[in-house]
Amino acid sequence: MALHDEEQRQLEEIERRLAEDDPRLAQRLEKLRPLGVSRIGLAILGMLALFVGGLVTIAIGAEISSPVLGIVGVVLAVGLPTVIIWRLWLRRLR
Structure with missing residues (x-):
């Protein structure tokens, strides 16, 4: 299920803040993302x-x-x- 534009924007904002606040954690979470299988x-x-x-x-x-x-x-x-x-x-x- 695709996110609406506003939800996608909010998620990107949260990701950006996380990367600024704790770059190490953001890198670890980036590695945990599931493979994009359509x-x-x-x-x-x-x-x-x-x-x-x-x-x-x-x-x-x-x-x-x-x-x-x-x-x-x-x-x-x-x-x-x-x-x-x-x-x-x-x-x-x-």
């Missing part, structure tokens, strides 16, 4: 995992002749990634 990157990784998992489920369903497992595999491989893409697209329109 939502899009996580969504792509999730969709890839769903697709592969769905294909494996379809293959297992075909091997044991289970139509229910085949349907679950199709939903995993196609349905859920489609829902993720749809939600990301709708979020961009806002």
Whole structure:
């Protein structure tokens, strides 16, 4: 969730004051920042995992002749990634 402009400005002001008051602490905290993994990157990784998992489920369903497992595999491989893409697209329109 992105910060509003005012919140972002306040956060930058707090960071600036911290760096002025205690530069050593500010440097240590800078090293602790998490890696910037974007939502899009996580969504792509999730969709890839769903697709592969769905294909494996379809293959297992075909091997044991289970139509229910085949349907679950199709939903995993196609349905859920489609829902993720749809939600990301709708979020961009806002």
